[in-house]
Amino acid sequence: MLLTGASAEQTAATRGNDYLGDDPIARFRQQEKAFRTAAEAADLNTLVDHRAGPRTGTTLAAMRVMELALHAHDLCTATAQPWNPSPRVVDFLLAEVRPVINELRELGMFDPAVQPPAGAGPNEQLLAFAGRTITPRTELATAFLSKTAECIGSMVAILTTLGDDLANIRPDLPGANSCYAIANHCIGVVDYWAGSFIAGQRIPRNRSAEFTATGTVADMVDRLAALQLRLPAWVDIAATEGIRDRDLADGVQGGTTRVEVLATATPEWALLHILQDLAQHVGHMEITRDLLHARGTHR
Numbered sequence: 001m002l003l004t005g006a007s008a009e010q011t012a013a014t015r016g017n018d019y020l021g022d023d024p025i026a027r028f029r030q031q032e033k034a035f036r037t038a039a040e041a042a043d044l045n046t047l048v049d050h051r052a053g054p055r056t057g058t059t060l061a062a063m064r065v066m067e068l069a070l071h072a073h074d075l076c077t078a079t080a081q082p083w084n085p086s087p088r089v090v091d092f093l094l095a096e097v098r099p100v101i102n103e104l105r106e107l108g109m110f111d112p113a114v115q116p117p118a119g120a121g122p123n124e125q126l127l128a129f130a131g132r133t134i135t136p137r138t139e140l141a142t143a144f145l146s147k148t149a150e151c152i153g154s155m156v157a158i159l160t161t162l163g164d165d166l167a168n169i170r171p172d173l174p175g176a177n178s179c180y181a182i183a184n185h186c187i188g189v190v191d192y193w194a195g196s197f198i199a200g201q202r203i204p205r206n207r208s209a210e211f212t213a214t215g216t217v218a219d220m221v222d223r224l225a226a227l228q229l230r231l232p233a234w235v236d237i238a239a240t241e242g243i244r245d246r247d248l249a250d251g252v253q254g255g256t257t258r259v260e261v262l263a264t265a266t267p268e269w270a271l272l273h274i275l276q277d278l279a280q281h282v283g284h285m286e287i288t289r290d291l292l293h294a295r296g297t298h299r
Helices: 007-011 024-041 059-076 087-096 098-106 122-127 139-167 179-198 217-240 261-264 265-295
Strands: none
Touching: 007 261, 059 087, 059 098, 059 122, 087 098, 087 122, 098 179, 139 179, 179 261, 179 265, 217 261, 217 265
16 A cells, blocks of 8 residues: 555554455465555655655565564464575565664564574574564474484385385285385374374374375375474474363374373373384384385285
């Protein structure tokens, strides 16, 4: 609105509007397109009537980028998802919007800047300057993520060695599963315990179907990589908040864990349970790989 000549008073009158409606993603894209169209048509050197004071369209556009980036972080934090902004965006904001943030801070629109942790990267520096509190990752969370990364790396190596055909073969042994199915089950385990139980996201799960899944190695490698991206935020919740959803047994089909365990399990127990499952299933995959290579099983 401001880029098309609206006044600060006119835009303030719309702050209570519901811009999302029944289809938030579609409405967001619609508003994004309208903003891009207005920015392309406007003379960005002309002053606009912002509620914090007159400023050029160029500065206003930079403020919109800033708000989208920072509020994306806030949404990611609230929903336990990774915040991975483009490095180009972060570098731009660090270089261009510090004076704007300081100006808005003086007007009470930003919290005071906080001290970034030692060794902070550009993302953490931006958040700290914008007044977002950054909690250093605990030693438990760091150790857990390191060991789970080892497990997932081993799974990827096994799957890659086997290839699509062997990765989907179940050895002729009672209770055996294919390496693809085992890896698929591990994703279900982590999503259930870390995503649903710890982070409260109620991720749909069909445990029995996990062991009958088939697919390509490339697909599973991509899914394991995506799991590693979303896991740190869940682990940080376990280390700093605890358990968000002890009632998930009412709405998510999980494993064989009793409801009374869900009622009393500590976040440390949940993390160790995840790590135990991943480690033992890496062992299962190693045995399965060796059996398939030794027997040349193809069926």
